[in-house]
Amino acid sequence: xxxxxxxxxxxxxxxxxxxxxxxxxxxxxxxxxxxxxxxxxxxxxxxxxxxxxxxxxxxxxxxxxxxxxxxxxxxxxxxxxxxxxxxxxxxxxxxxxxxxxxxxxxxxxxxxxxxxxxxxxxxxxxxxxxxxxxxxxxxxxxxxxxxxxxxxxxxxxxxxxxxxxxxxxxxxxxxxxxxxxxxxxxxxxxxxxxxxxxxxxxxxxxxxxxxxxxxxxxxxxxxxxxxxxxxxxxxxxxxxxxxxxxxxxxxxxxxxxxxxxxxxxxxxxxxxxxxxxxxxxxxxxx
Ligand code: G3P
Numbered sequence: 045x046x047x048x049x050x051x052x053x054x055x056x057x058x059x060x061x062x063x064x065x066x067x068x069x070x071x072x073x074x075x076x077x078x079x080x081x082x083x084x085x086x087x088x089x090x091x092x093x094x095x096x097x098x099x100x101x102x103x104x105x106x107x108x109x110x111x112x113x114x115x116x117x118x119x120x121x122x123x124x125x126x127x128x129x130x131x132x133x134x135x136x137x138x139x140x141x142x143x144x145x146x147x148x149x150x151x152x153x154x155x156x157x158x159x160x161x162x163x164x165x166x167x168x169x170x171x172x173x174x175x176x177x178x179x180x181x182x183x184x185x186x187x188x189x190x191x192x193x194x195x196x197x198x199x200x201x202x203x204x205x206x207x208x209x210x211x212x213x214x215x216x217x218x219x220x221x222x223x224x225x226x227x228x229x230x231x232x233x234x235x236x237x238x239x240x241x242x243x244x245x246x247x248x249x250x251x252x253x254x255x256x257x258x259x260x261x262x263x264x265x266x267x268x269x270x271x272x273x274x275x276x277x278x279x280x281x282x283x284x285x286x287x288x289x290x291x292x293x294x295x296x297x298x299x300x301x302x303x304x305x306x307x308x309x310x311x312x313x314x315x316x317x318x319x320x321x322x323x324x325x326x327x328x329x330x
Contacts, residue, residue: 048102136167137169172246172255174249177259181270191276195255196278
């Protein structure tokens with residue numbers, strides 16, 4: 045599994061890249077906003093150039109328009125301006141730019157198709173369903189980014205479960221809770237009806253990790269070249285679970301990458317080994 049870092053903070057990118065396990069970077073307008081808030085007055089063009097220079101691997105930069113025409117124009121501008129820096133620009137395009145019912149749905153898909161046809165690699169972003177991921181692959185996207193944490197947020201909110209952003213969401217717990225309400229005798233038809241109405245899933249997807257699994261299965265079934273980037277990952281357990289299913293890439297915030305290397309017994313083990321270094325062993329290194 046490749047690991048991208050999901051941040052626009054240059055210090056985090058440089059630090060994580062120096063660890064030797066980061067293969068690329070993903071940004072979005074909200075991550076850029078955070079970086080700008082921390083560094084008022086920065087030159088965005090120079091800053092993006094520095095990000096592109098700081099890694100040998102794809103750097104996703106997102107368009108801001110909503111129509112196919114705007115997005116294609118912005119993507120070409122981003123690609124022409126920043127790809128020459130290190131040859132690693134990928135343009136992030138929302139899989140759909142509609143913000144309300146009734147707005148056009150396929151602007152992003154058309155932009156992806158056009159850009160890929162012109163040789164500009166795209167990353168279909170804001171993917172919340174496997175059906176959207178299928179559309180992105182059919183349009184020829186180089187990458188598709190399911191936002192697994194946001195799907196968990198959606199499910200937990202729907203189920204009225206209180207949560208912190210980084211909490212692991214376990215869909216099995218939701219199923220157990222649901223089963224507890226089925227104690228009385230009921231016919232198969234009644235149980236089926238209740239299950240269909242109980243709504244602990246998002247149209248049959250039980251968690252963000254489940255969504256990634258569904259997309260990996262569909263892409264494998266048809267041999268799509270589109271690579272899956274598990275995005276909106278909030279904790280190390282989710283990173284492990286998408287790795288278990290063989291996802292191509294996980295894009296991870298800095299703190300999640302750090303969490304992947306921590307365990308209390310590793311800390312304790314280091315304390316014990318350090319304490320137990322005897323002078324005879326010390327001598328070996330002199
Ligand atoms: O890669 C997408 C990511 O930046 C969104 O993360 O945690 O805001 O849902 P989050």
